[in-house]
Amino acid sequence: MKKNLTSPAAKAGHESVRRHNLSLVLRTVRDEGEVTRARVASLVGLTRAAVSSLVEELLALDCLSESGKTSSGSAGRPGTVLKLSRTGPAGLGVEINIDYVSVCAVDLTGTDRVRVTEHTDHRDVPPAEVLAHAARLTNRVIASTREQELRVVAVELALPGLVSGGVVRQAPNLGWSRVAAEGIFGQALSTLRPAGRALAVGSDNEANLAALAELWFGGLGGIRTFLYLTGEIGVGGALVVNGEMLRGAHGFAGEIGHVVVDPQGPLCRCGAHGCLEQYAGRAALLRAAGIDPDTGVRGIAELEQRAAAGEERAVTALREAGDRLGVVLAGAVNLFDPEAVVLGGIYRNLMPWLEGAADAQLTARVVSGRWHENGSRLRASSVSGDAARGAAARVVHEVLENPAAYALR
Numbered sequence: 453m454k455k456n457l458t459s460p461a462a463k464a465g466h467e468s469v470r471r472h473n474l475s476l477v478l479r480t481v482r483d484e485g486e487v488t489r490a491r492v493a494s495l496v497g498l499t500r501a502a503v504s505s506l507v508e509e510l511l512a513l514d515c516l517s518e519s520g521k522t523s524s525g526s527a528g529r530p531g532t533v534l535k536l537s538r539t540g541p542a543g544l545g546v547e548i549n550i551d552y553v554s555v556c557a558v559d560l561t562g563t564d565r566v567r568v569t570e571h572t573d574h575r576d577v578p579p580a581e582v583l584a585h586a587a588r589l590t591n592r593v594i595a596s597t598r599e600q601e602l603r604v605v606a607v608e609l610a611l612p613g614l615v616s617g618g619v620v621r622q623a624p625n626l627g628w629s630r631v632a633a634e635g636i637f638g639q640a641l642s643t644l645r646p647a648g649r650a651l652a653v654g655s656d657n658e659a660n661l662a663a664l665a666e667l668w669f670g671g672l673g674g675i676r677t678f679l680y681l682t683g684e685i686g687v688g689g690a691l692v693v694n695g696e697m698l699r700g701a702h703g704f705a706g707e708i709g710h711v712v713v714d715p716q717g718p719l720c721r722c723g724a725h726g727c728l729e730q731y732a733g734r735a736a737l738l739r740a741a742g743i744d745p746d747t748g749v750r751g752i753a754e755l756e757q758r759a760a761a762g763e764e765r766a767v768t769a770l771r772e773a774g775d776r777l778g779v780v781l782a783g784a785v786n787l788f789d790p791e792a793v794v795l796g797g798i799y800r801n802l803m804p805w806l807e808g809a810a811d812a813q814l815t816a817r818v819v820s821g822r823w824h825e826n827g828s829r830l831r832a833s834s835v836s837g838d839a840a841r842g843a844a845a846r847v848v849h850e851v852l853e854n855p856a857a858y859a860l861r
Contacts, residue, residue: 543848606653737755
């Protein structure tokens with residue numbers, strides 16, 4: 453029996469190959485920065501005609517731009533230079549934390565194009581109210597992206613707590629339990645944009661997304677396996693293995709802030725006693741240094757100033773927090789064996805006073821005895837490693853994987 457070449461299966465196969473090749477060409481241009489069609493063809497192993505067809509489609513989708521002329525060094529016409537478009541599809545990340553909302557729009561090059569942050573205390577505020585506030589801020593940023601000829605194709609929420617299936621299962625410091633964050637936020641945003649198309653909304657734990665930002669934009673070089681800690685009111689963590697997030701059976705891996713340091717210690721909002729964040733979280737640090745814990749970000753700046761001036765109470769508070777961090781991190785290193793441990797959030801600027809005690813515990817407790825074998829493995833995060841940017845960049849990575857679907861959405 454003669455095979456029907458126009459069958460759904462055959463069509464799906466052709467479309468799948470086309471989708472793969474579009475992504476391959478787009479990611480090759482991303483990796484090269486600026487490149488000719490001929491060079492792309494040589495790198496991806498496709499014919500020049502096939503690459504030219506794919507490039508034309510990506511130009512039409514506003515994923516690529518083309519400009520100038522460059523000599524290939526061989527006979528024939530000079531080629532035009534391809535690079536990722538600075539207009540067209542963009543990703544948008546929304547970090548909702550305990551005392552601020554930060555919204556970041558990123559273009560296909562991974563560059564921040566718009567960022568807005570507002571500080572407001574969300575503790576004991578109804579979740580719908582917090583998410584509606586975030587949606588209003590997001591709508592403002594979307595308007596700003598349009599002025600730059602960018603088109604937001606999806607939104608990713610970065611949330612502090614256990615996040616699974618679009619639901620915040622538990623966020624102790626916010627007081628949230630089983631909050632359908634994606635749905636509530638998406639509805640609030642759609643209400644603000646009655647004439648606009650509905651945007652896909654995703655979500656993840658904020659530490660996971662900050663770790664991805666560090667992986668994609670930070671100063672890790674070739675490091676692809678690391679433990680990331682972020683200090684805010686709580687202490688979050690993420691595990692990256694060979695460039696992929698380690699999520700665990702239920703998606704909740706990395707909750708290092710709730711590793712118990714002392715079972716007889718102070719009660720944590722999670723219900724346990726003596727969790728790490730009761731010793732190394734923002735409120736605990738400020739309280740130990742004699743600074744009002746409700747001063748938040750201003751309090752951390754004051755703590756840094758006092759420590760820099762050598763004030764004994766501030767230096768002692770940070771040293772003791774570093775000691776507790778080191779104990780917990782050593783256990784994680786023994787279990788996980790990362791190439792590096794990266795401290796972000798408030799810890800980044802406080803590293804000069806945390807590092808010594810933490811590193812001493814790691815040196816003493818990492819059983820392999822190889823903690824310092826390849827240089828310092830305990831490092832501060834880069835300024836690029838924040839959750840809002842990581843959330844926006846995740847959308848961009850999805851565009852790079854399937855440009856036609858996202859560009860036309």
